[in-house]
Amino acid sequence: MGDRGRGIVLYAGALAVLAAGSVWWVRAAPPKPPRPSIERWTETAEQLVPEDSAQNRSGTVTLEAGSEHQVEASLDEGEFAVVFVCVGGPNSTVRVSLGQFGTDSGHGMACSGDVQPDRFKVGLAGRLRMNVSVGTAGPVVFRYSLLRSLPTAGG
Helix, strand or coil, rough: CCCCHHHHHHHHHHHHHHHHHHHHHHHHHCCCCCCCCCHHHHHHHHHHHHCCCCCCEEEEEEECCCEEEEEEEEEEEEEEEEEEEEECCCCCEEEECCCCCCCCEEEEECCCCCCCCCEEEEECCCCCEEEEEEECCEEEEEEEEEECCCCCCCC
């Protein structure tokens, strides 16, 4: 066998080892953990904070444990109601705050069990910045809606 034959055998052997190693690598990978029912949680969040013709903006996001998400919206000046809910697995929580991350303690909310929407009013000068931080358990589905607050009958 000449040099050319030995080279072919060497390259074929290396290719066979590479192919076998690749198959082993893929088959030996741990199975992905089953994802919670994100679709079911999304449906629940959308039922609890439904689309409304009076809303200025809404959104639904899926967030992993320990993650942070920022919502920025350009709106007219005035008072708005921020309605929000989170739905997730056991012990999951979120913290909603306004402004820069870490500048206020925000409002904590449980995402498991009998979840109900929460709301707060905020006066805006044209821009809303809302920060959502997920606790150590996740993922969670977070849904929000921004509604213009209507003046009350007394003032």
